[in-house]
Amino acid sequence: MDAFLEGLKHSSTTVQALGISAIGLAGVFITLASFFAIIWLAVKAGGKKA
Amino acid sequence: MDGLLIGFTSVSWQQGVMYLVGAALIILAVTKEYEPMLLLPIGFGAILVNLPLSVVWEHEGAAGFLKVLYDGGISNELFPILIFIAVGAMIDFGPLFKNPFMIFFGAAAQLGIFATMLIATLPPFNFSLKEAASIGIIGAADGPTAIYVASKFARDMLGPISVAAYSYMALVPLIQPPVIRLLTTHKERCIHMEYHEAGVPRWLKIAFPIVVTMIAGFVAPISVPLVGSLMFGNLVRESGVLERLSQTAQNELAYLVTLLLGITIGSSMRADRFLNVQTLMILGMGLVAFVFDTAGGVLFAKLVNLFLPKDRKVNPMIGACGISAFPMSARVVQKMAASEERGNIILMHAIGSNVSGQLGSIVAGGMVLALVPLLVG
Numbered sequence: 009m010d011a012f013l014e015g016l017k018h019s020s021t022t023v024q025a026l027g028i029s030a031i032g033l034a035g036v037f038i039t040l041a042s043f044f045a046i047i048w049l050a051v052k053a054g055g056k057k058a
Numbered sequence: 059m060d061g062l063l064i065g066f067t068s069v070s071w072q073q074g075v076m077y078l079v080g081a082a083l084i085i086l087a088v089t090k091e092y093e094p095m096l097l098l099p100i101g102f103g104a105i106l107v108n109l110p111l112s113v114v115w116e117h118e119g120a121a122g123f124l125k126v127l128y129d130g131g132i133s134n135e136l137f138p139i140l141i142f143i144a145v146g147a148m149i150d151f152g153p154l155f156k157n158p159f160m161i162f163f164g165a166a167a168q169l170g171i172f173a174t175m176l177i178a179t180l181p182p183f184n185f186s187l188k189e190a191a192s193i194g195i196i197g198a199a200d201g202p203t204a205i206y207v208a209s210k211f212a213r214d215m216l217g218p219i220s221v222a223a224y225s226y227m228a229l230v231p232l233i234q235p236p237v238i239r240l241l242t243t244h245k246e247r248c249i250h251m252e253y254h255e256a257g258v259p260r261w262l263k264i265a266f267p268i269v270v271t272m273i274a275g276f277v278a279p280i281s282v283p284l285v286g287s288l289m290f291g292n293l294v295r296e297s298g299v300l301e302r303l304s305q306t307a308q309n310e311l312a313y314l315v316t317l318l319l320g321i322t323i324g325s326s327m328r329a330d331r332f333l334n335v336q337t338l339m340i341l342g343m344g345l346v347a348f349v350f351d352t353a354g355g356v357l358f359a360k361l362v363n364l365f366l367p368k369d370r371k372v373n374p375m376i377g378a379c380g381i382s383a384f385p386m387s388a389r390v391v392q393k394m395a396a397s398e399e400r401g402n403i404i405l406m407h408a409i410g411s412n413v414s415g416q417l418g419s420i421v422a423g424g425m426v427l428a429l430v431p432l433l434v435g
Contacts, residue, residue: 031425032172039274043266
């Protein structure tokens with residue numbers, strides 16, 4: 009990842025934007041997927057209803 | 059005598075145009091009720107700051123009241139943070155807990171942020187990376203996030219970015235339906251989705267804001283002010299023991315900060331900074347961001363449908379609700395579903411997706427805040 013970011017630092021602004029878009033969108037999906045896992049496991053585990 | 063007439067002699071035609079811009083925002087707020095709580099104060103602020111000598115901003119070396127508000131609420135990002143506490147107290151994640159898969163539409167519909175950021179760096183726009191990121195964040199469809207990111211990366215663009223963000227949020231009922239219709243068939247828009255009432259443990263509602271804040275803190279520490287304030291407001295709501303504080307956050311805090319935020323944003327619309335080609339480009343790209351957001355959500359839903367059994371397919375319009383404009387987007391999609399086929403109710407799924415968009419937008423904002431400085435300092 010460090011090498012990838014280092015490479016981006018020396019790229020054009022558009023390539024930098026492309027890199028941030030790819031990492032950023034993937035990051036959003038991964039972060040929300042972790043939220044999904046938490047909710048899914050919690051609901052599956054059950055417990056006292058609200 | 060010249061001193062007495064200085065108000066008339068020092069006004070420029072550019073300031074005259076800004077009075078019209080301010081008046082147009084006020085008219086939209088009053089007659090069309092487009093985000094009136096923000097567009098009206100923004101419009102009036104734009105008129106105030108462009109009056110001769112701009113005394114409300116600065117006069118004879120002393121800061122005017124709008125500059126005091128700007129320094130105390132926008133420069134240090136305090137107003138957006140306070141708004142987030144209020145918004146957090148208003149959000150009910152219940153529909154998301156009952157349909158957790160909807161959270162992925164909240165991720166897909168952030169496409170507009172990144173696509174627009176990319177477009178903004180291309181000729182003829184040629185914005186710098188920080189400026190492009192600030193323009194792209196209009197696609198968060200989330201005013202406070204747009205203000206927060208723009209105030210960090212491109213303070214000079216704060217006025218047009220805020221106006222674009224709030225204006226397009228108000229125009230969601232006009233922007234989303236044509237994009238959805240373009241990308242879906244009538245048959246797809248008529249897909250019914252069953253809704254199962256699932257029990258949600260109370261501890262989950264309380265633990266969720268804490269866990270989300272911690273995850274955000276580890277993934278993108280710079281996003282903690284955004285995520286943390288939103289989740290603090292939500293924790294106050296869900297704790298069940300701070301009802302008065304929750305109501306205060308949802309009402310008094312929200313209204314008071316919104317009042318000051320709007321007029322302060324308006325004060326950033328000084329004619330010498332606002333009236334240029336750049337503003338037109340920002341307004342144009344804000345629209346592009348909303349279109350890509352909608353397309354991203356819808357296309358992701360169609361992609362998901364390729365892998366789902368016939369009786370469990372999702373109505374792809376749900377994907378469009380993954381933007382943060384809550385609850386307007388969910389309402390728009392439910393209205394479309396009902397007009398395509400009478401009795402087709404997808405509102406709860408739409409709300410789940412829409413709530414996810416609020417999470418998605420702040421996470422995306424956090425990603426932008428974390429990544430851009432790694433490349434350009």
